[in-house]
Amino acid sequence: MDYDKLVQVMRDLALEAGDRIMEIYNADDFDVKVKSDDSPVTEADEAADALISAGLRAAFPDVLLITEEQAASHGKNADTFLIVDPLDGTKEFIHRRGDFTVNIAYVENGVPTRGVVYAPAKNRLFYTLPQGAAVEEVLYLGQDKHVVGKLGQINEIKVSDPNNSALMVVASKSHRDQATDDYINKYAVKDMKSAGSSLKFCLIATGEADIYPRVGRTMEWDTAAGHAVLQGAGGKVVRFDDHSPLVYGKEGYANPFFIAYSPDVSLKEA
Structure with missing residues (x-):
């Protein structure tokens, strides 16, 4: 290419x-x-x-x-x-x-x-x-x-150097639920912001947020571009269940739950 x-x-x-x-x-x-x-x-x-x-x-x-x-x-x-x-x-x-x-x-x-x-x-x-x-x-x-x-x-742009005792969290504006809140509550959160669409990936890529957990349905076309930008800024996107890398080209193009984050965030278990 x-x-x-x-x-x-x-x-x-x-x-x-x-x-x-x-x-x-x-x-x-x-x-x-x-x-x-x-x-x-x-x-x-x-x-x-x-x-x-x-x-x-x-x-x-x-x-x-x-x-x-x-x-x-x-x-x-x-x-x-x-x-x-x-x-x-x-x-x-x-x-x-x-x-x-x-x-x-x-x-x-x-x-x-x-x-x-x-x-x-x-x-x-x-x-x-x-x-x-x-x-x-x-x-x-x-x-x-x-x-x-x-x-x-x-x-x-580069991801943040996060403070794990005071994290900035970004979550979905239209798809927030109790399961997401329960997971976020495992962290020491300084502040939280809501954003729509793939902007959430970009807010981590610029250092405006540290972590974005997604406990809900997404498709690969929802996430691929934001994933690429975040990866280019030093960030990661992993599966929610086992923290293995989120991969693309899956049958039907449906994603599992995932976490996008700055690599120095200490991830909690699901």
Whole structure:
């Protein structure tokens, strides 16, 4: 894989999709439908998916593409593949809370090695450089508030050096439950914040939080891009049950429960 090309294409497609999403987000109204699994989907999900899929297939025609919005792709498997959630955090989008992201990732032998997470409502863009290090790009905004295409300031990001007697925890905004709280209560917590979508991975990658436990259903397209960014910043993502690495390319692309964290956090047993 030409990583320079990959990173450029993923970054540019995420920004283009983000612009399209924000056009719909800022409209007076938008269509919301319900998928077969009872999860919501909007015209923004579909528009972003069409844009990203076309761009990735044109640039990398020989690489398998898995995307949330194309159910036919969910039955395909390969060691190496691209995986997309064109709008992660649809519930946050519908309620106009801003915590939604565009996620694009490249998985090699079960590991997300490159990825981009773009939160267009927050003007925050995170991605891995060609060599794998994670960065946050400071975006240039035009007078119309759209992102200007030129490259912004690139800041390398690193996970925190956590204080295990005063941890910063981030948890899901829409999927918080008693099991999550019970696990968090095993730690000495200084403060806790809620965030939607894959932003939780990025808050650990920047050192704004130390640990994110997820005791609930997720799919690989929800996590792969954030996982890649966190890994590029020195973080880890492990299974909740046995603390082994979270791997990708599983049948059906469903994840087990997991923990994302800065490696110096002393993990507690489930």
